[in-house]
Amino acid sequence: MNRIIVGRLSVNVSGLRVLQRSFCSSVAEKESEVKQSFTNNDDQYDVAVVGGGMVGMALACSLASMPLTKHLSVAIIDSNPALGKSNFIKKEDPPDPRVSTVTPATISFFKEIGAWQYVQQHRHAYFDKMQVWDYTGLGYTKYNARDVNKEILGCVVENKVLHSSLLSCMQNTEFRKTIYPSRLTSMALLPSSSSISVDSTPSATTLFTKGHLAKLDLSDGKSLYAKLVVGADGGKSRVRELAGFKTTGWSYSQNAIICTVEHNKENYCAWQRFLPAGPIALLPIGDNFSNIVWTMNPKDASDCKSMNEDDFVKILNHALDYGYGPHPKSISSGSVDMFSWFRGDATLSAKECFEVPPRVVKLASERMVFPLSLKHANNYVSKRVVLIGDAAHTVHPLAGQGVNLGFGDASTLSRIIAEGIAVGADIGEVSLLKKYEAERKPANIVMMAVLDGFQKAYSVDFGPLNILRAAAFHGAQYISPLKRNIISYASGEQRLPLPLPLFT
Amino acid sequence: MGSNSISKMAARHLRILSGCNGALLSVRFFSDSTLAQEPIASTAIDSASVSPSINTAENHSQLNNNKKHSAPSSLKHAELAKFSAIADTWWDSEGPYKPLHALNPTRLAFIRSTLCRHFRKDPYSARPFEGLNIVDVGCGGGILSEPLARMGATVTGIDAVEKNIKIARLHADLDPETSTIEYCCTTAEKLVEEQRKFDAVIASEVIEHVADPAEFCKSLSALTVSEGATVISTINRSMRAYATAIIAAEHILHWLPKGTHQWSSFLTPEELVLILQRASIDVKEMAGFVYNPLTGRWSLSDDISVNFIAFGTKNS
Numbered sequence: 001m002n003r004i005i006v007g008r009l010s011v012n013v014s015g016l017r018v019l020q021r022s023f024c025s026s027v028a029e030k031e032s033e034v035k036q037s038f039t040n041n042d043d044q045y046d047v048a049v050v051g052g053g054m055v056g057m058a059l060a061c062s063l064a065s066m067p068l069t070k071h072l073s074v075a076i077i078d079s080n081p082a083l084g085k086s087n088f089i090k091k092e093d094p095p096d097p098r099v100s101t102v103t104p105a106t107i108s109f110f111k112e113i114g115a116w117q118y119v120q121q122h123r124h125a126y127f128d129k130m131q132v133w134d135y136t137g138l139g140y141t142k143y144n145a146r147d148v149n150k151e152i153l154g155c156v157v158e159n160k161v162l163h164s165s166l167l168s169c170m171q172n173t174e175f176r177k178t179i180y181p182s183r184l185t186s187m188a189l190l191p192s193s194s195s196i197s198v199d200s201t202p203s204a205t206t207l208f209t210k211g212h213l214a215k216l217d218l219s220d221g222k223s224l225y226a227k228l229v230v231g232a233d234g235g236k237s238r239v240r241e242l243a244g245f246k247t248t249g250w251s252y253s254q255n256a257i258i259c260t261v262e263h264n265k266e267n268y269c270a271w272q273r274f275l276p277a278g279p280i281a282l283l284p285i286g287d288n289f290s291n292i293v294w295t296m297n298p299k300d301a302s303d304c305k306s307m308n309e310d311d312f313v314k315i316l317n318h319a320l321d322y323g324y325g326p327h328p329k330s331i332s333s334g335s336v337d338m339f340s341w342f343r344g345d346a347t348l349s350a351k352e353c354f355e356v357p358p359r360v361v362k363l364a365s366e367r368m369v370f371p372l373s374l375k376h377a378n379n380y381v382s383k384r385v386v387l388i389g390d391a392a393h394t395v396h397p398l399a400g401q402g403v404n405l406g407f408g409d410a411s412t413l414s415r416i417i418a419e420g421i422a423v424g425a426d427i428g429e430v431s432l433l434k435k436y437e438a439e440r441k442p443a444n445i446v447m448m449a450v451l452d453g454f455q456k457a458y459s460v461d462f463g464p465l466n467i468l469r470a471a472a473f474h475g476a477q478y479i480s481p482l483k484r485n486i487i488s489y490a491s492g493e494q495r496l497p498l499p500l501p502l503f504t
Numbered sequence: 505m506g507s508n509s510i511s512k513m514a515a516r517h518l519r520i521l522s523g524c525n526g527a528l529l530s531v532r533f534f535s536d537s538t539l540a541q542e543p544i545a546s547t548a549i550d551s552a553s554v555s556p557s558i559n560t561a562e563n564h565s566q567l568n569n570n571k572k573h574s575a576p577s578s579l580k581h582a583e584l585a586k587f588s589a590i591a592d593t594w595w596d597s598e599g600p601y602k603p604l605h606a607l608n609p610t611r612l613a614f615i616r617s618t619l620c621r622h623f624r625k626d627p628y629s630a631r632p633f634e635g636l637n638i639v640d641v642g643c644g645g646g647i648l649s650e651p652l653a654r655m656g657a658t659v660t661g662i663d664a665v666e667k668n669i670k671i672a673r674l675h676a677d678l679d680p681e682t683s684t685i686e687y688c689c690t691t692a693e694k695l696v697e698e699q700r701k702f703d704a705v706i707a708s709e710v711i712e713h714v715a716d717p718a719e720f721c722k723s724l725s726a727l728t729v730s731e732g733a734t735v736i737s738t739i740n741r742s743m744r745a746y747a748t749a750i751i752a753a754e755h756i757l758h759w760l761p762k763g764t765h766q767w768s769s770f771l772t773p774e775e776l777v778l779i780l781q782r783a784s785i786d787v788k789e790m791a792g793f794v795y796n797p798l799t800g801r802w803s804l805s806d807d808i809s810v811n812f813i814a815f816g817t818k819n820s
Contacts, residue, residue, distance in 0.1 A: 067628035212678045421630050423612035424651025426679065431597050431605060
């Protein structure tokens, strides 16, 4: 049954009284899809999280960790069989190519909800240095965590490690969660009771037959009811589709190829080189392994995927090293340069020279390809429905921000829910959910604009633009306040790229 | 302000001050902060107080039975009819009661904080008011009553306008957590006659529409158990409130119908403390509400120059 039910049902009230906490759905005569049965408490939840991926589980975990929300009953709907079993990741497994770079802000979030301790039990790699340059060889920028008096710029963790850590964290609490191993097929807002016999005017009664609960129909035939439906089901979100949220976006005509590679020595630095067709990033995962994310046009991507391993390793090294253009020259600190009057409080990395990334010795995993696009939901909330993570926004991976935005959404939403419960609000009320949207939407949009700007700026090979980019590299490298700003913004410590006065 | 309202104000002052024994106020007052507030910012404050004010129009006329009043019965019916017409919009959070919906979380935050501290309840509990009997005097459509019920309280909501009670009943029945609220179309005085007692009595945005605030406070006090709590929120009788609530809201922006509020009926915090004291209630805490027009949000502050809320406890 794939009929989509969207929006509110206007229901003819038939004067049934509500008994205890159960509610009768027989009032919905118009809707044949609605089952006419009494539902007991078992199918009624406070929050239904559709999508049990990293962001959905992070939200559930966050709700479990706060005193005001840990009493909520949560249903998680995801057909992934891994959710039901206790996960056991073998340490000898080679790193999975699907990794994420988590920013310090996300690490703090994980520590708050108690999940970071589980991440630390598995492979994870902190890095404190980053080098960014492009193929023209006109400029480079090196970032160091000590520029902003921090220890790390971020940590690279496999997605499966993040996911299982969140699962383990939730299993160790008394949190009432139920996992529904199926997919969402349809959703409706349903009134939970009909009005009792009151001689009020028809306009008043129709006004009050607003939905108190949302109904979710699943692919295995079950149904459940929730006060709040959270769409955490990724870029092709079904919740977003069913709730009728429009999106804006476009696909970059680029695909990303990802794989794990091995070096001869350890690597603690993140490397990114912008090539004419797209950036190539080398991220340390730990134990001499690194992760490659290489963005290029779709045809080249499929060629790269199908070619044999040795050839692929050769072109990888070529792309990281001398391919496409020369190395940038390092400016030694002795020479006079125009930035000396910006110096003042110079950053440590301003003096560092250009380095060549470590050689790739061999491939350590299969190669995966996926298309890249930008997508943003025009609204994140409507009555009883809210979107978080990729369901709300999909970005280019060039700055490793995507899942961090999602974790930011989860953190904000759980805090807003707690604030709502503190003042006795109905958690599905639009006015409460709008606070979440008002906080996250501007920040997400700005980040997406910045990333999109980078993507466009770096995909054009045009003399004057190359010079501009080189100037940008130099600026970021030598103008310390700018560099600090960039690092803070990318680490999630700062909400907006510029210190604009915020409207609070 | 005409001479009529000046004489009314003078008469009110005499009533309040005649009972004053010159007792020193033991309540700590927050100094009037010099935050620059847009007139528009405070305007919305008053439209928040309009709606509950409407439902105490009935209260007003009943209390006035033996006193001179300016509301003959014909006017009362007209007022009620006007507000009955928009009673359906109580729960439309984008409708005429929008400022009240926006104010709601802020006043609930104050109520939660003071009541949790007074009754020694766990502030981190999701239902801290479990076991408390609370009455919401002048409840209107139940905007304040429902969150209190969700916080675990046993809530009784009273209002003098029948239509409001009906609306409140209908809406509360939609959620099992709020369907336990008891709504009555009655007044505080009648409840006193029935000898009802409550752990906490809340009268939010009501007292500025009552003809005799001192008597009203006595009724509220009679409804409160010994060592119970009384919470009153209202508008200050200050120049700033006149500029915003009367001139800006009613005459310039037309957010409220003209004549909705009488500036002379507003109480200053000092007066409120006095009349509560004479009703055996000690005001322990006071805070102000300020509106930020850029974000459209209310917040608690020390600025009591326009809207303020007071928490007091009943002496035994």
